[in-house]
Amino acid sequence: MKKFAAKPSTPYLQVGDFVIARTLLTLPLVGTLLVLALATRDPLAWWVTGVGGLVVLSNIPVALWTRASPKGRGVWPAVVADALFVLLIVQVTGGPGSAVAVLLLWPALAASMLLGPGPTYAVALAEVALFAGLAYLAQRGVAVADLPASLGVSVANGWAAVAVIALGLMVIAYAAGLLAGSLVTANARLKESLAVERARVAVQQEINRRFLVLEETGAILSRLQDLETILPQALGKL
Structure with missing residues (x-):
């Protein structure tokens, strides 16, 4: 029977896969910011790049923390940090109209896979509130930085926006694939456990049946012994 390796995991997905997906998302962003x-x-730009570097390096404590406590507790700070980091990049790449805003799907998706329904709703609502706050501030005339514009590039439209959206879609597709793989693994484990339990129940039922047969046989033998004792006495009185 197939044995499944024990790995640090949450109820929905192995955290190692989350760290891989997070790295695939943050490294291109930090590389672009560095350029x-x-x-x-x-x-x-240097300050935002430094923040991005810290986000990338935070994968190390996230992995170690989750390995020491395999209940997904280390995922919470990572999801919050990712949401704030994406919002920061949105703010310095033109504001709410930036294509980087599509990456806000990542923290909510990660929460849905790793933390369950309740935290997912909380993360999504917090992101909506913060994004709406950025839009409100931009509408009120608060200065919004646009670092790519200094190079004649816009992430609101054009090929740069296409590249950002493509990055977001690839990461989301990767995460969705991990989720599908996790569900398949969970179903396989469930079927294996169910087969084992059914086998145990069948064995227990067979043992119970044999005990019942032995009990009935013992009762019959006991009656026969009683007859062997009583019958000669009855015949002797005739």
Whole structure:
């Protein structure tokens, strides 16, 4: 019978897969920010790049924390950090109209796979509220940075926007594939456990049947012994 390796996991997905997907998402973003910082020499670009570097490096404590406590507790800070990081990039790439906003789907999707329904709703509502807040501030005339615009690039339209949306879709597709694989694995484990339990029940039923046969046989033998004792006495009185 197939044995499943024990790995740090949450009820929905192995955290190792989450770390891989998170790395695939953050590394291209940080690389792009680094290119912007080198090209523009803008202190804001360097600051945002530094924040992105910290987000990438946070995968190490997330993996270690979750390995020490395999209940997905280390996922919570990572999901919150990802949401805030994406919102920060949205703010410095043109505001709510930036195509980077599509990446806000990632924290909610990660929460749905790793933390369950309740936290997913909480993360999604928090993202909606914060994004609406950014839109409100932009409408009120609060300054919004647009780092790519200094290089003549716009992430609101054009090929840069297409690249950002493609990155988001690929990460979401990867995460959805992990979720599907997790469900298949869970179903396989459930079927295996069900087969084992059915086999145990069948064995127990067979044991119970044999005990019942032995009990009935013992009762019959006991009656026969009683007859062997009583019958000669009765015949002797005739």
